[in-house]
Amino acid sequence: QQQVRQSSQSLTVWEGETAILNCSYENSAFDYFPWYQQFPGEGPALLIAIRSVSDKKEDGRFTIFFNKREKNLSLHIKDSQPGDSATYFCAAINNYAQGLTFGLGTRVSVFP
Template sequence: QQQVRQSPQSLTVWEGGTTVLTCSYEDSTFNYFPWYQQFPGEGPALLISILSVSDKKEDGRFTTFFNKREKKLSLHIIDSQPGDSATYFCAASAFGGSAKLIFGEGTKLTVSS
């Protein structure tokens, strides 16, 4: 069963709009949550990450929010650009565990101009 779930599966937004991707998880031992961005023909690359001791982390137009009580996190992209069109994966892992990052199913984002 999928331990990390993402929604939506795909999303189209207009250039300049705000993109919101969401993710939920089940394992309460997870305490590290990165978001990876993957362009066609490339491997995923780290975009932004957050630890469970924080509830928000911002990096330019990208912000990730974490809600420990609800076991949910989200990625917000403000002023979305066509160059942001990619597949986004949330992931989770636990400190002290095996070297095992669990990925969500991914969200394919298309930003239309």
């Protein structure tokens, strides 16, 4: 059973639009949720993260909206650029001794 689920395998948006990536999780004990961005041939790079005590985290064009009651969160990429084309992974952790649990990723394509 996938503990962290990303609802879309792929997403296509036009340059300037807002890309919305959705993620849900099973384990209520998860309390920290990083999003990673991965380009082909590279390792995943930490993009933005949120703790479960918050419902929103913003960093430039990237915003996480978090709903603890519904056990879901979303990553919004405002004013999408072609350079944002990458695979985005939602991850979760509750106890560092257990390591991060990753979703299967959403591949975002931004067309000019």
